[in-house]
Amino acid sequence: MSLSTLLFADTAEQAGALADWVRPLAGAAAPVLAAVPAPGVPAPFAEDLCPPLADLARRQAPDLILVAATPLGRELAPRLAVRLGTGCVSDCVHIGRGEAGEVLADRPVFGGVAIATVAFRTAPAVCLVAPGVTGPNRGESSVVVTALTPEAGGPGRGKRVVQQREVERGVDLSAADRIVAVGRGMARREDLEQIRELAAALAAEVACSRPLAEDLGWLGAERQVGLTGTTVRPALYLAVGISGQVQHVTGMKDSRVVVAINNNRAAPIFQVADYGIVGDLYEAVPALLAALRLSES
């Protein structure tokens, strides 16, 4: 029994990604209906998109409404659920069906240490799914895209957009997939070049611990990882010459794989590291770089 699904996303591209993700549940054959904001409205308000989306949902009567968890989607989904008299689950990582055919949504709880499965008692089931969870649009599903025109003079009439600005950001560590972070074990500023080379070879961003950014000023504050810097969750975190003060560990403990290079076997960084090299970073880094280049060629 396939699950009739309605999608909402900011763009058709995102809608395709949602459709690919939900395909095993929705069934391969039928095209999925997706709604996106009509072009020409630069910054639609969720409260104005909600009434037409609810109308669409009532006409289609889907079992499941998947909403891309963008800022707009996050605001829209709960409004929609209230309007439809149903429930809403945010941060879904998996959607399944129960024995009675009810929609089951999995979401992380307690900071990700556990997964809760939420069963919907009402239909449709409104679920928010982050783009990071769906993965990219592989174009495997056929999607019928409808443009939603925000309700003119709708509930959002009390607000208007007064300014739109691009967020200025040189480096976004929180989005980086691989990070090479360097700490106080680095003796001279010039030696950072080695770290940059290593990062380039790994296609990684360069990051640092607090002293290098705040006290020494070798790297900008936007590259600082830790309590008073950025919190990162890369697939690979290579900590070079970082002792692993709790203030630093707080910012990187959720990295998938942590590799540490430190000359002190007792350094706390090894407690959170999956792999460790006890040794001089001035020997280990060139050796790693050589090995990487060898494997490339």
Place this chain on the structure above:
Amino acid sequence: MNPVRQYMPLMPGWTEPVMYAVLAGALVALGLGVHRKLAGYGVTMPDLVRALLSAYRSQPRQFRRRLLAQTVRQEKVRERQPGGTIHSLVFVSLAVLFLGTTLIFLEHDVLRFFDLQYLRGTFYLVYEAVLDAAGVALIAGVLLALYRRQMLRPAHLETRAADIWVLAGLLWLAVSGFALEGMRLAFRPVPWAPYSFAGYALSRGLVAVMADVRALAPIYPWVWWSHALAAFAGLAALPLSKLHHLVTIPLNIALAEPAPRGRLSMPFNVAVLAESGGELPEGIGISAAPDVDWRRRLNLDACVQCGRCDTVCPALAAGRSLSPRGLVQGLRAAIARDPAGAGSLLGAGAVTEQAVWSCTNCYACEEICPAGVSHVQFVADLRRSLVADGRMDARQSDVLERMERNGNPYGLPSFSRADWLLSRGVPTVHDNPEFEYLYWIGCAASYDPRLQQIALATVQILDAAGVSYAVLGNEERCTGESARRLGEEGRFQLMAMENIALLQGYGVRRILTHCPHCYNVFHHDYPELGGAFEVVHHTQLIHQLVHTGRLPLSAAGAATDGAGPAVTYHDPCNLGRLNDGYDQPRELVQWATGGPVREMAQNRRGGFCCGAGGGNAWYSLPETRKISHLRLEQIAATGAGLVGVACPFCAAMLEDAVRSTGRQDELQVRDVAELVAQRLVRAPDGPGR
């Protein structure tokens, strides 16, 4: 010789009625000014009087004591030099001159109807001498003040034209008074003239240099009127000029709430609301002028801009965009401009978001403030409204989220919080249900491997002394202190209520903690939420153990007395200024190291923050220097090779400063418990029994 005071000599008979008419005009102006002031505060005179009476009735002795100490003896004003001495000169002399003038008024306008005269004989001679001395003191004080403001120009002192006008008025009052006295004694010498020593000297001078002093007679009435008018103008200008501090500071100090310093106000109480079914207040904290009630407007208005708070503020010293004086003055001016304005107070002068987040809640400003201004409570209330509006940066909202989600500000797993401690056999409340002290570890020592040493040292001491204790283990959670200091009142209260339920569930009566932040929040904030525990800081308990001889001293330790590095001690704000814990940790440091504590330039009540308080451990702000580095320089200046601390946050901040300046070989940072533990003979028994 029958010395007697002449009333209004050398002036025509119509002077008196005209003078009283002008005085009446000045009094009317004074009355209007006071009325406007009160309207600006939003309080009526009867309500103000009622508030004063109730403040007096609730604690009459404290009321009298604080007024006597801060407005009569002016203890805090006199603490700092040269401002203190200058202020005393002006204050005492003006008080004497005012009293002297009142005596004349009484004699002439009241007692003469009863045919009484007291300004005669010996009393009159003393009167003349004292008033002349007061006049000289006033001139000296005002000249020194002018010299300080115009020549020395200390950075923390902002001089506006009004400041100079007030000083100029006072100077003219004194100078014209002496001119009148000198002329009078020159025109009509009396045998007792030398008692008016300054006026007499002036009169002798006039007689000496002038062929005929009578030539001055035509200017006498002009000088007389300028003297009278200067005095009346001062009276009329009282509510309009900085002179209003003569009234606002005593009022502010009289009305000061008798709450302990370490306690922040509680805008709502979740427990009470849950019980009564009441609703949370719409907005909390301070965002616009109407959020500041009349008492707090008076509190702001008590500020005379002496700038002393700026001289001790660690955030200002570090080059952050916070000036406590600027914050208070910014709020005061914005509210005075538009007392009912709905616009945000943020952005008014120095009142900026960054200023509000820059405060480390060290209370150095409040400690030094002679006017009793409550800077930190204003910061807390501004933060509360920012948090309510979601105006935080990610680091602040992240720490709040981690506190709720993980039960600690680091965001590290709560379920393994105490593994490192329990693996050493430290008893939990289940192992030792009959415990006397619940040893509260706190988040810093739970998660920071360096700070764990403080808890382990404390445990070692407890075991050595045979103290019965237990820990909560992995059930312990953050106290919520940082949430409260960051302005997240609701989250703090929920965390506190959970903790209280947990602690009461285990029958806890006494809490021992080595963390002054936990100590302060348990001691001052938890009781309002129903959690009344006896709270003991580890320095207090260890001090008691040492002095009752319950700690076995190591002979080896004693042998090293005086041989170790020179020591100093850093006061944690939450233990010192907030809770008066100055002596016990010092005695312990001294006892444990054998050396005298070399005091830093800023110590005890004047101690300088490490930079971690008020939630500042969890985010960073633009600054030119780090607060911890500034403190490190003060430590280094003592020549000490060891600094004792009594707070895990101070330990972490200072140790970080040591590391990042590469002074690991020169300076050790040790908690008092670590120092004492080094001196112990190893405990023979297992832990906790």
